[in-house]
Amino acid sequence: MPPLAWLLLVVAAVLSVWVAVTFNAFIRLRNRVREAFSGIDVQLKRRHNLVPNLVKVVQAYADHERKTFEEVAEARGAAAGARATSERERTENGLSRSLDRLIALVEAYPDLKADGNYLKLHGDLVEIEEHIQYARRYYNGAVRDLNNRVQQFPANLLAPVFAMRAEAFFEIASPMERHAPTVALEPTS
Numbered sequence: 001m002p003p004l005a006w007l008l009l010v011v012a013a014v015l016s017v018w019v020a021v022t023f024n025a026f027i028r029l030r031n032r033v034r035e036a037f038s039g040i041d042v043q044l045k046r047r048h049n050l051v052p053n054l055v056k057v058v059q060a061y062a063d064h065e066r067k068t069f070e071e072v073a074e075a076r077g078a079a080a081g082a083r084a085t086s087e088r089e090r091t092e093n094g095l096s097r098s099l100d101r102l103i104a105l106v107e108a109y110p111d112l113k114a115d116g117n118y119l120k121l122h123g124d125l126v127e128i129e130e131h132i133q134y135a136r137r138y139y140n141g142a143v144r145d146l147n148n149r150v151q152q153f154p155a156n157l158l159a160p161v162f163a164m165r166a167e168a169f170f171e172i173a174s175p176m177e178r179h180a181p182t183v184a185l186e187p188t189s
Contacts, residue, residue: 022158025155026155033143040132040135043135051095055073058109079091079094089170140169
């Protein structure tokens with residue numbers, strides 16, 4: 001075999017290995033993004049299951065606040081029905097705002113703040129929100145890794161061939177929600 005044929009054979013082999021390694025990296029990163037989103041989904045379902053109980057407890061104390069309860073129920077229904085990542089992000093942000101209004105409503109009812117059922121449900125909600133935050137962070141890290149691979153040279157040459165595309169981050173839509181809330185603590189006697 002002539003030296004040029006050997007050279008072409010080696011170049012073809014190296015190119016084939018590079019294509020296979022790049023394809024496998026794309027698949028691994030895409031699967032990590034899907035797995036990370038399923039982690040968010042699990043936590044969001046936990047929150048959706050908690051919301052009706054929280055509403056019932058608050059409603060027992062503040063039955064005349066029907067509009068707030070209806071908003072929470074409507075937001076929960078919209079969030080539960082969302083499928084696409086962008087739609088899910090939008091509806092979950094709406095549910096978060098509705099829950100914030102519900103929790104703010106509690107401030108007007110001191111007896112409710114001391115109720116054992118409410119305290120447990122509120123604690124569960126806080127825990128779930130922390131898990132959602134961790135799941136979002138993991139998802140966004142997985143998306144970052146995939147997007148880097150899709151956009152960096154030379155893998156970006158193969159991304160369209162393998163139908164790989166950059167994914168959207170799961171972000172907080174409202175700039176107000178990005179900042180930590182200020183909490184006014186009541187003095188204890």
